[in-house]
Amino acid sequence: MDSDKKIISSHIFVFPFNWDYVNNEDWLNTCIDERLNVDKFIESLRDGWEEEERKIKNDEDYNTYTYFYGNVRKAIYGKKSNVKINKYKGTTIKNIKYYWKKLINKKVSNRIVTCLNYKNINKNSIYEIYIKNRDDMGKESYKLKIRSIKLKIYDTGVATLSYFLDNYEYKTREDILIINDYGRRIYPQYIPLEKAQDNLLARKVSLKFGNDTIEEDFNYDTKKYPTKVSKIITELLGEKFGSTEKELKDYYSNEKKNILIRPVIDDRMFVICWYSDNLNSSILTKYKDQEYLKNDFWYQYLFIDNEGSTCQDGRMKKDLLLKSTYTRWKDYGTLFGISRYSFVLLCDESNFSVNVLYNYINNIYYEMIILALVQRASILRFSDETSKIASFENKNIYRQIKKLQEYYIRFVNTIYFREVTAQEQGIELYDKLTELMRIEREVKRLDEEIDEIQRYITLETNGSTNKLVNLITYVGLSVSVMGVVATAFPLRSEVLKWLAIFGVPTFMIIWMIQLIKDRR
Structure with a gap:
């Protein structure tokens, strides 16, 4: 944190996505194992990404490591890889051994996850959000300090890109709502563009790393490239990354793009927010009994509603807030809020809130949330693959279902956890996360889908x-x-x-x- 100023809020925007390596024009109908090539993904990244060190360097690292069960740590930190980032083009002994093993065996050790950091960040790096409806000229903006940017690539064909941002300037709760809502958008949720930018979409979002700037103003042919992901994501990953099938087909002939990424959560990133404010904390936790169950700000903060509460039924609002609010530390002025697309914390300005809760949400709870998001994304990924196979239009259907089962079993054994920690509060928060994301129910449904296809194939074989x-x-x-x-x-x-x-x-x-x- 900045030692000269007092931090007001921290914001983590998490972009969970599916990815495919495209190696031929008929890639959509190829087997899943031909499209999930982590090495090719890493090769395609722009310069500036480096593998995260698996060392305990400070108190926060130690506390995060010991918080989780041993088997869960492998899904957080991954297994030691044989090839280092940015050394693929070299001929080191490790590279030779790795590729020789891959050539003769094809079953390289399961890494589970590869963790990378973007290293071109300094104290002046800024995440800037330009808001049109605050100023007719669109000149007003919110500047957040970029603390770090992390990328996690999973063997199951999903990944997460996370922006860690700190706010030292904007104090009001209206500012916090605007930052969360406008900062998370990755493409226009509807057109015409002018209407979207009048309500929920930023006029422009930019990443500034000194002389290197990446900007997205959403001014492109949205009808030709619907759901095209923001440049602050694709350009940060690299020029070989595209976010629509049309985009990849246009560029595939000259090999400009070969990695397709697709968002898991429509036009928004997942929001993790820590907000420290004495007044709002007191109003929601001490002013009136259960004030949080009827307070519009808490609803807007929890469900990332900038333009007012989107629930105008008092009873329904109360039920939603009751289900999504965690109140263990309410008498200490702290509330947690959890939804399918947000994890927020409101606390006072005490030293404990700033020094302890800030670190918890940016380290321990962040890793817990990522695990839940990756489980949800993997389930959606496998369900999509199951639908493709069920259409019976693909070739080698027997091989495809066999490989899908192989990846699914790997997911169940290495990423899908019903419990991740022995800590009571961690168990309660994780249970609420997985319940609201419907993970257990979706896993059962996916089991049934795969079993049905397997039974059909067995009948065909018989x-x-x-x-x-x-x-x-x-x-x-x-x-x-x-x-x-x-x-x-x-x-x-x-x-x-x-x-x-x-x-x-x-x-x-x-x-x-x-x-x-x-x-x-």
């Missing part, structure tokens, strides 16, 4: 086997008949000739009749 057995039976019967005839009569060439003329066609007719019956 049907093919029965046809083969019938064919062998008919051939055997025909041979037996010809053997009996050959035994009963002298083996004259004329007899064999007549057997060939009448026996073979008869066998073929019987076989065709059986095929017609099978199809019915």
Whole structure:
């Protein structure tokens, strides 16, 4: 944190997404293992990304590491990789061993996750949000200090890109709502663009790293490239990354883009926010009993509603807030709010809030949230793959379902956790996260989808086997008949000739009749 100024709020915008490596024009119909190439993903990144060190360097690192179960840590930090970032083009001994192993075996050790940091960040790096409806000229903006940017790439074909931002300037709760709502948008939620920018969409969002600036003003052909992800994401990853199939097809011929990324949460990033304010904390936790269950600001803050509460039914609002609010530390002036697209904390300005809760939400709770988001994203990813296979339009359907099951089993064993810590508060928060994201229910549904396809394929396989057995039976019967005839009569060439003329066609007719019956 900045030692000269007092921090007001911290904001983490998390972009969870699916990714595919595109290596041919028919990539959409290829097997999942041909599209999930983590090495190619890393090769395609722009300069500036480096692998995160797996060292405990300070108190926060230690506290985060010991907070989680041992098996969960592997899904947070990954396993040690054999090839270092930005060394793929070299010929080091580690690289040679890695690629030789991959060539002869193809089953490289499961890394689970690869963790990267963007290193081109300094004390002057800024995440700037330009708001049109605050000024007719669109000149007013919110400048947040970029503390770090992290990228996690998972073997299951999902990834998360996280912007860690600190606010030292904007104090009012209206400012916090605007930052969260406008800062998270990655493409226009509707058109025309002018209307979207009048209400919920920033006029421009920019990343500033000294002389290097990445800007997105959303001024592109939205009808040609719908759901095109913001440049602050794609350009930060690299020029080989595209976010629409149309975009990749346009550029594939000259090999400019070969990684397709697709958002998991529509036009918004997931918001993690810590807000320290004595007045709002007192109003919601001490002013009136259960004030948080009817307070508009708490609803807007929790559900990231900048333009007012989107629930205008008092009873429904109370039910939603009751379900999404965690009140263990309410009497200490602290409230947690959790939804499918947000995790927020409101606290007072005490030293404990600034020194402890700030670090908890930016380290421990962040990792917990990422685990839940990755589980949700992986489930959606596998469900999409299941739908493709279920259409029965793809080639090698047996191989595709086998590989999908392989990745799914790996997901269940290495990423899907019903409990991640022995800490009571952690258990309660994680339970609420996974409940609101419907993870357990979606896993059961995905199990059923995969089982149904497997049963269908088993029936198809049994049907093919029965046809083969019938064919062998008919051939055997025909041979037996010809053997009996050959035994009963002298083996004259004329007899064999007549057997060939009448026996073979008869066998073929019987076989065709059986095929017609099978199809019915």
